[in-house]
Amino acid sequence: MSQIAGGFIDFSQNTLYFSALAIAFNPTFWNIVARSEYHNKTLTRLFGRNSLRACYALAITIFSLGLFRDALYGRVLRTQPYTPTFHHPYIAYLLLALGNTLVLTSYHALGITGTFLGDYFGILMDEPVTGFPFNITSAPMYWGSTMSFLGTALLYGRPAGVLLTVEVYLVYLAALQFEDPFTSEIYAKRERERKGNGKGKGKKAE
Secondary structure (H helix, E strand, O other): OEEEEEOOOOOOOOOHHHHHHHHHHHHHHHHHHHHHHHHHHHHHHOOOOOOHHHHHHHHHHHHHHHHHHHHHHHHHHHHHOOHHHHHOOHHHHHHHHHHHHHHHHHHHHHHHHHHHHHHOOOOOOOOOOOOOOOOOOOOHHHHHHHHHHHHHHHHHHHHHHHHHHHHHHHEEEEEHHHHHHHHHHHHHHHHHHHHHHHHHHHHHHH
């Protein structure tokens, strides 16, 4: 059995690598698909040029991939070595409560299309969401999910879970470097088009 640090993490278990792969795959997948949709209308064409149906299909796919990722993570936490120094139930429950609050309130504030990349399909929100939880962080779903990963790892007392949580944090941090500027440009483009149309109407009225 190949282990490190006195048996803290068992690197001989394939589930550890499958879980790590799923964590990295999910945001990579939805960013590639969403950008393909934005530039080429790939999914919209596939769904008979119905952008709303295409967005819902992507939402179901992302949600299903998330469930699969969580199932793999749960298996890791059940099979990896337990370490008492990593077992902190009270901190775990606090992290889980805060993390799930951020995720659920984010869902509520954004809705399905706002949560699942509707802006890449041309389904834009009327105004930016600035209330809770977006007045705390610009990416409440990502950081809430990260907190839940860490909370679960501490609840089970598995160092492997903490290691995978670090990966979750880094993957989401990298995803935001691509997503935030791109999403900002989508809305900036809409504002430029609105101003352009407004000027055009003004000249026509003259």
